[in-house]
Amino acid sequence: MGVPKFYRWISERYPCLSEVVKEHQIPEFDNLYLDMNGIIHQCSHPNDEDVHFRISEEKIFADIFHYLEVLFRIIKPRKVFFMAVDGVAPRAKMNQQRGRRFRSAKEAEDKIKKALEKGEVLPTEARFDSNCITPGTDFMARLQEQLKYFVHNKLSTDKLWQNVNVYLSGHETPGEGEHKIMEFIRSENRKPSHNPNTRHCLYGLDADLIMLGLTSHEPNFSLLREEVRFGGKKNQKRITAPEETTFHLLHLSLMREYIDYEFSGLRSHLGSKYDLERIIDDWILMGFLVGNDFIPHLPNLHISHDALPLLYRTYICALPTIGGYLNENGHLNLRNFEKYLEKLAEFDREHFNEVFVDLKWFESKVANKYLNEAAGKAAEEEAASRDNDKNQDSVSSGRLVGEGKGGDDEEEEDDMFETEFRQYKRTYYMTKMEVDVVSE
Structure with missing residues (x-):
């Protein structure tokens, strides 16, 4: 880290x-x-x-x-x-x-x-x-x-x-x-x-x-x-x-x-299965997720942006439901770790939603690394369409509301959000892990 x-x-x-x-x-x-x-x-x-x-x-x-x-x-x-x-x-x-x-x-x-x-x-x-x-x-x-x-x-x-x-x-x-x-x-x-x-x-x-x-x-x-x-x-x-x-x-x-105090909330959920030594092992494992000299940090997880408290909150929330600890005597339990990351992924979507309003800046940073030219072009077209919609909204918002088009705009923005979110994930795998083709 x-x-x-x-x-x-x-x-x-x-x-x-x-x-x-x-x-x-x-x-x-x-x-x-x-x-x-x-x-x-x-x-x-x-x-x-x-x-x-x-x-x-x-x-x-x-x-x-x-x-x-x-x-x-x-x-x-x-x-x-x-x-x-x-x-x-x-x-x-x-x-x-x-x-x-x-x-x-x-x-x-x-x-x-x-x-x-x-x-x-x-x-x-x-x-x-x-x-x-x-x-x-x-x-x-x-x-x-x-x-x-x-x-x-x-x-x-x-x-x-x-x-x-x-x-x-x-x-x-x-x-x-x-x-x-x-x-x-x-x-x-x-x-x-x-x-x-x-x-x-x-x-x-x-x-x-x-x-x-x-x-x-x-x-x-x-x-x-x-x-x-x-x-x-x-x-x-x-x-x-x-x-x-x-x-x-x-x-x-x-x-x-x-x-022990930080994770004391788990005592009531785990009962006799609560083990401080194993929690300490998991606590150390979570530290890898903010990156170190050899491992890139997970997206949006920066120590200076309160990534560690987020990791700990997610762990407290997820551990009672995953049926065991993440670290088992030095071996990573992949099934449990996957459940923990699924819970953590909810924050990933939430954070991307916050930066989504600044879409054009985001595109300028990653457009050259899109999976293929068609995907990048589609995203640009959707972004241009969104900008046009915003301009039209500012000029004739009263007419749009009156004609009942608000729902269409929201649906179109949701579709665009999903497209951009997929590209954002693909970009991470391609740049950090050098994966050429990102499959589901």
Whole structure:
């Protein structure tokens, strides 16, 4: 889903979900997990807008180690300290990363060019290229060796570290950092000695960690992250020194209570079949419908236009009638999901009816993508006919009413609405899913 927007939606809807980290009020945690790439990026290029900024590799490593120490001292894990650096990602993610890296290199080149055109004198040292924060590069190999040395040194000299099991999953281990962390949590949960009351704390900058934390179904799970300010200056410089940073703890145990409260209306309908864990799984599944980096959002479902409350209302309305949950142990129940989408489709028609009054604008956007030229031409003719009817109505509305033609106009508009609505659906399938022929 749109990650920054989702995090903002969560923050605004549930303002009590997180608290500012203060030394005297931090709860005890057994396990601390770090998604390292956020730290690496923050310590190596805190402000991409400043073309004069230079930093040595030694300083980057020293800042990363300092950040690790501060996070460890804040949480003080009692049992496990797990550091995960991004390894080779799945193919779809790699394709996205490749595009992002080309873009960042081009943007950096443009900024340098503009600075030189303004007559600015740039440092002679080479600037740090953030694209080297990629599995398999020489930089990541050197960072891995330095991290190993740092961990050995802390285990030898720091008493706080000596009672903790420390894990370092480097760039050579496949998988993104957060997914390696979740796999570790799942593997620990399968052990007979697992304590269900283990307290987990996961550090990371991505809002999808909220989803991943909830999928663990652990009752005591919190996220640690830097303060996020919305509505500030776009190019505002980030604070890199952890001592100057305001940290927040986001309690997923409280999030689970909010979700339980959100769907409490289902208790009276489902009775003993009401299961919060399964509702949380469905809640996460519904998040996919507003889209993410790899999935297009459903038509008209935008987070900024209250799509999430609509999805939840539809779910509360539909669930008692569909005979089960949408997600069954990680497998999508297509029969139940189809019933849910049928209910959601009622909104689709309702929304299209609202934009139907601005038909000419809509046609200009999608006319070139109609299923075939005949369908597009028919729609244009119907639109022209509708415009003529409207003009005639404005000139001689009294005569039309007097002759009893209002019913014909309404019928013609209804037919045109259905034609346009079909074209609108076809366009979506053709552009988003690359379907050449859209059948019933």
